[in-house]
Amino acid sequence: MSTRPLTRLFRGTGRFVAAHLLFTFVLAGAVGVRVIAAHGYPAPLWGGDSYGYLHAAIAFRPHIGRPSGYSIFLRGLEPFHDFGMVVAAQAALGALVGVMVYALVWRHVRAAFPRWILLPGVPATAAAILPLYDGNTIQLEHMMLADSLFTFLLMASVTVVLWRPRVSWWTGALAGGLIGCAAVTRLAGLPLLALIVLALLLRWSGWRRTLASVLAAGAVFAVPFLAYMKWYDDHWGKFTVSAADNVWMYGRVMSFADCAKIKPRPELAVMCPKNPPSDPALAPAFRSLWTQDSPFTRIPGGIYGEQGNKLAGEFADEAVKAQPRDYADVVVRDTFRAFKGGEREPYPTPWTYQNLRFPVGEEWSDEESLLAEQYGGTTGEIRVVEPDAAWIRGYQDRWYTPGPVLGGLMAVGLAGIVIRLRPRSRWGGSVLLPWSMAAALLVIPAATADFDYRYIPPAIPFAALAAVLALVPGARRPALAVEAVAPEAASSASPASESEPESEVEPEVKPGEEDDAEGLESEAEAEADEEEEAVRSSSV
16 A cells, blocks of 8 residues: 555645744734733723624614624624623634735745745734734724624635635625625725725636626625615614714714804704814814714704704715815824824823723723623623733733834835736736725725724734735746646656656746736636637537
C-alpha cells in the first residue's frame, strides 16, 4: 500500500499550520482580551438605544422609531436566558471580522507571491491587528447595541464579493442578502447596496455572469428588507421601516439652521431652533430631539408621530435648500472629527461619551432592571468584577486607534485606488470596495444624523483592509500548462521530477497593477464562456 497520500496529507497540514501560525497566536491573544472583558463585566453594558432594542426583542415587534434587526438577533439568543451569551456572541462576531480581514489579505498576497507560503501571513496579520485589538471596538462589542452585528454583516458581504476574481449569481445573492440584513439592523446599511452593486460591475466576468450577480443582489436584498417592512406594517399599520425616518435628518440640520435665512411658512416655524438653548453643552441635534427645547414636545404624537415626522422632513429639506454651504461645512467638519488626535471631547453629550467607556461602578435604572429580568433573569445585572475590570479599563485607555492613524489608513487606501484608476485594474481593484465602505460609514452619520464616537469603530476594519490591499502588487499568473496538468500525468511523474520541479516563468507585476492579471484572466474566461454558449445556441 502506497504511503504517498498520507505523506502528502501530513505535508499539506504542516504547510497550512506554518502559513497561519502567526495569525493563530494573534487571534488567541485577541480572544484572551475579550475573555478578560467578559470576566470583568459579565453582563452587557447599556446605551441610549439598548432599552428599545431589548423591549422589541422581548415583545418581538419592531421598534417604532429605528430598525430592529438587532432585536431579532437578541430574540434568537433569548432561549439561553443568559446575558452572558449576548456578550459572548458579540465578541465572537468581532473576532470573526478580524478573521475575514486576515483571510482576504492572505488570499491577495498569496496570489501575488505564489511561491512564498509564509509571506502572506505577515501583512494579513498586520491588517487584522486593529480590528482585533482596538479597545474601543472591544468596548462597543460589550454594549447592547447593533454596531457589532452591523459591522459583521457588512464585512461578510465585502468578503463574499472579493473572495474570487470572478462573480456569479450566488456571489450577488449572498452579498445582497447580507446587506439587506444590515439595512434592517441600521438604516445606514441601505445606501451601501449601491457600493456592492458597483463592486460586482467592476469585477466584470462577462455580461451574463455580471448581470446575473447584480440582479441576484437586488432580488435577495429585497427579501429581508421587504419582509421587515411587512412585519412593521403588521404592528404599526405603515409599510416602512421607521416612523421617524425624517427626524434624524431634522436633528442634523439643527447644527446650522437659521430661520432668518430659511423663512419657513407659519405652520413650519414651530420647528425652528430655540435661541438661546437651555443647555449649550449638549449637541444641537440632541437638544432638538430629546430635551425640553425639542419642538416635538408641542406636536401631537411626539417624536414618533406622523405629524412630527412630516414637519421634520419638510423643515430639513428647506434648511438644506436655503443653506447648502452650511450643510456641507457641517458634514465635512463632523466627518473629519473621526481623524482628530488628542483627548476626545464629550460629544454629543457627556453621558453618551461616557457610555463608550468601561464603567468604574455599577449604574442602571429600575426600569432597565425589570426589563432585563424578563430576558435573562439576574444575569443582566450590571456587575464590575475586579481586578479584571480594572485591567480592561486600562487596556481601553492605552490600546485604541487614534484618529490620525485612521486618517492615515484612509489616505493609503485612497492612494491605492488612485494608482489603480484604469480599466485593466478594474477602476480601483480590490481596494475600492472596503475603502468606500469605510468612507461611507464615516460620512453617512455626519450627513444624516450627527457625529458620535460610536460610529468610528465599525469603519476601522474596512480602512485597515483597504490600506493593506493598496500595498499588495497584482496577482501573478503561472503558465497555463502548469494549471492544466491532468491528474494521471501528475500521478505518473517520476520521483526525480518531484524533487526537482521545473521553474515556472512568472511575469513581473509592477506595484499598483492590482488585479490586472486576475482581470485579464477573468475576461478571457468570460469570453470563452460566452463563445461556448453561442456555439451551443447555433447548434440548436
